[in-house]
Amino acid sequence: MARATISAQFRTAASKLTADLKHRGWISKSLRGYETSRRGNQAKYGDWNSAREAAGSIKYEAVNHLDRYLEEFARNFEANGGKIFWASTGEEARDYVVKLARDRGVRSVIKSKSMTAEEIHLNPALEEAGLPVVESDLGEYIVQLRGEAPYHLVFPAMHLDRHEISTLFEEKLGSAPTDDPERLTMIAREVMRDKYLTADMGITGANFAVAETGMISITENEGNARLTAALPKIHVALMGIEKIIPRLEDLALFLPMLATAGAGQPMTCYNSLYTGPRKAGEVDGPEEFHLVILDNKRTQLLADAEQRDALHCIRCGACLNVCPIFRNVGGHSYGTTYQGPIGSVITPHLRGLQNWKHLSAASSLCGACTETCPVKIDIHHHLLHNRRNAAQGKQTWYEKIGFRLFAWAARSPGLFRFGGRFAGLALKLRPRGPLDPLQAWTSTRGFPTPAPRSFNAYWRSRKGGP
Amino acid sequence: MSDARTILTRIREALREPAPKRHLHGHGSLDEDRPGGPEDFRAWLPPVGERWSEQFELFRANALALKAEVVVYRDTKDLATQLRQRAAAEGWKKLALARTGWSADLLGQLPGDKVFADAGYDRGAVESCDVGVTECDALVAQTGSVLVTSASAGGRVLSVLPPHHVVVARHDQLVPDLSAALARAREIYREGGWPSMLSFITGPSRTGDIERILVLGAHGPKRLTIFCDQPA
Structure with a gap:
């Protein structure tokens, strides 16, 4: 897609949703609930900020020695009987999974939540190959039925109310309409039970990969990932290269923190570690366990030492939840796999700076994201870094002339004073309405009236001159 | 097609320029020279208490x-x-059980039909059970979690497919926190090697995907009951 189209689409979608007061009210309401429970649970920690500091330094250690830890992880993972596929691109990862499914005669696939799978568009690839795939996470299932992308990293269907979901189930599943969230959940549960028992392949994501033991850790509330990794005869997990943590004990910090930052919970319902396929002597579990480790331009972000810590992200979604921009423009407007502040930081690295630089401007730089991040990524400064990098060497001729004129005027006090007075007058006398040269600003906002005299003049009168 | 070497080489290239040192923001008890490790986690996570009874009360709460x-x-x-x-009060007609463990005899004598999860068991039959009863490896006071594994809980399925999961535990399985639970697991599996799955179960299966309203039993059990004795 052309550059202008991507940013224009963002602008159109964002303007539309910002004006949609019902949508805004809906999103703020559900995020207020999250904020209350997150604060309550944070307050129970002995020292939440030290925990953040430590989580950040563990990820710093892992990411800055990623080669060493990945090698250690891979060695241990393979010793446990799992198979690793290293994918440089999304295409390689997709092809591997599709080919594996074909080679093993897979007829249907059940999937639990994986943002990495969203990133590489795995589902369309499987479907194109004639392999039906069902999302088992309730929120993901709802957006899958609607043919939509997830609205939020962690809460994929948070933009919908129960009536919309009931209507959707009525249309797609032929269920009776209901207003009861429990009833709606049970409809999905029934549908899914059958799928778990019949699917030949289960696909999951991974939240952490423990170098020391070669285990992957999966965090979820519903039990769908547990079933996805238990019933089908092949388990495929997908993860980005940055998911590594050095030691098993590091999970003692990350598991509760992910739950608290991500969903305001003390601990997520199921935190499961997988060491390999079914072991000799075990009664069930998959015969094969494959892990796709994906680069897909992450090494480009890794090479940017200044922003390397963006790879510390554990995808908790906390920065989305507190972001005033996310709350107003909504998750779909971004047009990215990863929404909100962290998405605005990493998408330009993963998909091209010039095409996605507009996201860096979609920020008030208030810093709420940085303040809330459980691994202390310097998110809002990275938005500034992206702005700077995008502008480097990209000045237009009129910007160049404008700045040169300004520099000239700013060096000469008389000219500067005259310029200030002239600008004040010009602002006052400018045409209003559709001919207003400041229309881009004034069509939705008031413009401040210039002060009757300059600061310079005020200072002179107050102090009797410099 | 890529291989490990291609990607690891690219990572090494990328890491050539060192990242700026992490700057600490002045809150918290850490300093640059001592970033903190697992031995410190206890001080930052929710406090637990020293005595068994305190820890058990916390676990229960x-x-x-x-x-x-x-x-x-x-x-x-x-x-x-x-x-x-x-079983009588709640009408448990069909139970899913593991073959092995300290509770095997005791559970085997319960009334009702039984489906045993042993090699080649019928998954459909486990699905139709009212209750799945398993043992565990640890109870975690700090989080209210139960640690089960594919070795201790009759495989991967038994603790998650039936609508009611009953755990039978012993008082010496209660540990203060996740670090201690992981240490316990290391101890248990030191000789035989890690089981293929370990899972911390914290409450019955749940979802908030519809209007952020809590619903239990999203895909796993709607109910979780934990039986534990007390030290003499």
Whole structure:
């Protein structure tokens, strides 16, 4: 897609949703609930900020020695009987999974939540190959039925109310309409039970990969990932290269923190570690366990030492939840796999700076994201870094002339004073309405009236001159 | 096609320029020279208490807050009686059980049809059970979690497919926090090697995907009941 189209689409979608007061009210309401429970649970920690500091330094250690830890992880993972596929691109990862499914005669696939799978568009690839795939996470299932992308990293269907979901189930599943969230959940549960028992392949994501033991850790509330990794005869997990943590004990910090930052919970319902396929002597579990480790331009972000810590992200979604921009423009407007502040930081690295630089401007730089991040990524400064990098060497001729004129005027006090007075007058006398040269600003906002005299003049009168 | 070497080489290239040192923002108790490790986690995570009784009360309170149920039994005879009463009161017709473990005999004598999870068991039959009863490896006071593994809980499925999961635990399985639970697991599996799955279960299966309203039993059990005895 052309550059202008991507940013224009963002602008159109964002303007539309910002004006949609019902949508805004809906999103703020559900995020207020999250904020209350997150604060309550944070307050129970002995020292939440030290925990953040430590989580950040563990990820710093892992990411800055990623080669060493990945090698250690891979060695241990393979010793446990799992198979690793290293994918440089999304295409390689997709092809591997599709080919594996074909080679093993897979007829249907059940999937639990994986943002990495969203990133590489795995589902369309499987479907194109004639392999039906069902999302088992309730929120993901709802957006899958609607043919939509997830609205939020962690809460994929948070933009919908129960009536919309009931209507959707009525249309797609032929269920009776209901207003009861429990009833709606049970409809999905029934549908899914059958799928778990019949699917030949289960696909999951991974939240952490423990170098020391070669285990992957999966965090979820519903039990769908547990079933996805238990019933089908092949388990495929997908993860980005940055998911590594050095030691098993590091999970003692990350598991509760992910739950608290991500969903305001003390601990997520199921935190499961997988060491390999079914072991000799075990009664069930998959015969094969494959892990796709994906680069897909992450090494480009890794090479940017200044922003390397963006790879510390554990995808908790906390920065989305507190972001005033996310709350107003909504998750779909971004047009990215990863929404909100962290998405605005990493998408330009993963998909091209010039095409996605507009996201860096979609920020008030208030810093709420940085303040809330459980691994202390310097998110809002990275938005500034992206702005700077995008502008480097990209000045237009009129910007160049404008700045040169300004520099000239700013060096000469008389000219500067005259310029200030002239600008004040010009602002006052400018045409209003559709001919207003400041229309881009004034069509939705008031413009401040210039002060009757300059600061310079005020200072002179107050102090009797410099 | 890529291989490990291609990607690891690219990573090494990328890491050539060192990242700026992490700057600490002045809050918290850490300093640059001592970033903190697992031995420090205890001080930052929610406090637990020293005595068994304090830890058990915390475990119970945490589990209850997550809508799990904690039941105390005196001895194995009392456990058998209580399970029998439950089975009658709640109408457990069909039970899913593991073949092995300290509780195998006791559970095998409960009334009702039984499906045993052994090699080649019928998954459909487990799905149709009212209750799955398993043992565990640890109870975690700090989080109200139960640690089960594919070795201790009759495989991967038993603890998650039936609508009601009953855990039978012993008081010496209670540990203060996740670090201690992981250490316990290391100890248990030191010789035989890690089981293929370990899972911290914290309350019954849940979702908030519809209007952020809590619903239990999204895909896993709607109910979680934990039986534990007390030290003499």
